[in-house]
Each structure stands twice: as C-alpha cells, then as structure tokens.
Amino acid sequence: MTTPPNPLQDVPSHIHTLLNRLHAESLAQETALPADAFQASNFHEVMRDKFIALDQDKCHFIYQLCRSINAKTIVEAGTSYGVSTIYLALAVAANVAATGGKGTVVGTEYEANKAEQARAYWRECGGVVEDLIDLREGDLRETLKEDVAEVDLLLLDIWTPMALPTLQLIQPKMRYGAIVIADNTVKSGVKYKELLDYLRAPQSGFTNLTLPYSNGLEMSVYLPQGQ
Template identity: 35%
Template structure:
C-alpha cells in the first residue's frame, strides 16, 4: 500500500517544518522565562490571528498520522480544512487523498501571507495539485461551491468559529462524514462540543488525546455525522 508520508517530498517538507516549528517554540519558551507575563488584552479573531501570522501553531505528528489513517480507512475524497496556517496539517490531508487515488482538499486561511507560505510548502511537498486554497473569512469562502459531498472535515482555526463553520458545512456532509477538531481542550469550544454531544444534532462524538510534540499532549474531538 502506498504511503506518501514515507521517503517522499512530503515527508521531507514535514520534517523541515516540524523542526522549524520546534525551534520557534523553543525561542518563545526562553523568552517567556525572562519576561513578565503581559496583561491579557481583549482582541477580535482578526487581531489575534494577525498578531500570530508568523507563528506555526502546528498539529502534532500523532494527530497528523491519525487523520491520514482516518482518511485512508474511509476512502475520503473531498476533504475540507478550516485553518491552513503554514500547511503542515494540509500535507497530511493531501497525502491521504493522494494515496486514496483521487480527490481534493479545500483549505481556508484567514491571513494571506500564511496562505502563500502554505502554497509554497504544498508545492515543495508535490501535493499542491490536490489543493483548493481559499483565502479570507471561512464563513464566506467555505460557503462557495464545493466539489461534491464532503467526506472529511478538519477544524483548526479560530475556536469560537467552530460551530458556525460546522453549520456552514453540514448541508454538504455525506452520512458518515468524519469531523476532526483540534485543540478542543482549549477555552472557546464549549458550545461547539455541547452541540456535537447532543444526539438530536446527528453526531456520535468522542474526545481524545494524542501524545507528543512541543505541547506533550493535545486534546481533540473526532465526530461522525450520522
């Protein structure tokens, strides 16, 4: 069975991006130890993401491997991603679609500079032909036509928007669509999780942790659309 994550341009790009992200995180940890913690400031999502436009904020490798496995196992062809960032997660999604034989990854990124960097990374990974990049407010860009029913959704953008994005995509989801959500152990996803856990809304949903990466462990939710 083909595995684009092994000994390929995609694998080499992932190695480089994870190394860069870890180096960046180490610098922030060192700086945080030597500086007082700033007072919290109320910011809009645009202000938060603009301030973090140079940050990787990547998924960890175990979660990337899990999503690759889920897409392969379900033979997903149409994958939608909310939150491209620099394209680490997009590489995992596109690698799985490539190994399934056909399909498309529709990915939405709010910050144009990040989208351009992601496009270069996907080009270097030899996967850019599988990507439909949509730049801007995902509530608008993901409301544009999609190439068929959605088989798999990955949510990793502004946490307070998860529920709104889910509802935008619901009419396009096939029965059996999987929704994989990152950072669901963070604040701001309470209403989203309550919606997924209410059987009346048509989901079976499970929280999980993956171990590894700079955060040591990460919280996620994997949900099945009935």
C-alpha cells in the same frame, strides 16, 4: 528503541524531510511564545506569522483515518502554512490512486503571507500534493459558502470562535459517516463550549469521542437518523 510505525510509508523522502522540518519550526515557534499568547489582546498580530501546525502524531492519525474512510473531499478550517494540508492531500491522492475518481482538499486561510508560503511548500512537495489543494483565501465564513462537494472529513484546526460557524456551514454537505476532527478540545474546552454542546446535544446526529492526544482531539462521526 524501535521507530514507531509511520502510515505514510510510500511517501517520497523529500516530503518527509520537508514535513519534519516544518513541524520542528512550528514547535520552536510555539515554545518561544509567551504563556498568555492565546489570551493576549494582540493575539491576531502575534499569530500572523506563526505556524501553529497540528502536532505530527495527530497528522499521522488523521492521515490514517482519511485512508480508512477513503476520503476524497476534505475541508480544512485553518490552513496556516499548510502543514496538515500536506497530509490530507497525500491521503486523498493515495485514495484516488487506489480507488479512482477525483479528490480535493479545500484549504482556508485569511493571512495572505501564510497562503503564499503554503503554496510554495506544496510546490516543493510536487503535483501529488499541489494538484489536489483548492486553497480559498479570505474569511472562511465567506469562502466556504460556495462550491463544496460532498464532504468526507472536516478538520477544525482554527481559532475557537470559528469552529461552530464552520461546522454549521459544512454540515449540509457532509455525507453519512463523515468525520469531524477538532483540535485541543480538552485544553481549550471552555472556548470550545459552543461547538462541543452542539456536537454532543441529543439528536445532534453526531457520535463523539475525545481522543487522548496532547490537549485532546475530538473525533465526531455524522450519523443522522433517517438517512
């Protein structure tokens, strides 16, 4: 069997090794979760030390997408231990190296222990990752209010009640053609109802497509009329 192509071909091997290890740890944690973990009354307690990292194939797709639109400002709603953030930072670093300018990935995390460990993983990757991430600790409804440049891509990998408030906070900063990615939109379609209704409303300014990744991955493009 041939190995599927990996868009991160120029990335140093120690970063690949770290990413593979972190994805494996995340998957092992998720496999061990009880079936009702996402509905449980102690949800926040249970999730306090869980990765819940974005699946690796989705990370590869988003990396590829970020390269194709030359994304240099990315907002990530839900950073956890910073796995998907590494892909975003690598894409922004490659875009800056190729076409110049500056780049930032704005991460968001309200669990202090996760933020601290995420920073350690980014340090392990090196400056190509660490130097590009602006991690905002605390509730993203506060931390994203200020100082966000024009946004090329918004990744919504967050508990579902936060998805629409985050989009509404970031939308005024989004450039024409900016992309919004939301994870698990098929499996959690009911919980995402408000977000999906908002994105899919006539005149919303978004075109929408549900990609057939595991549990669904919504890709929306911001194309407001009159701009």
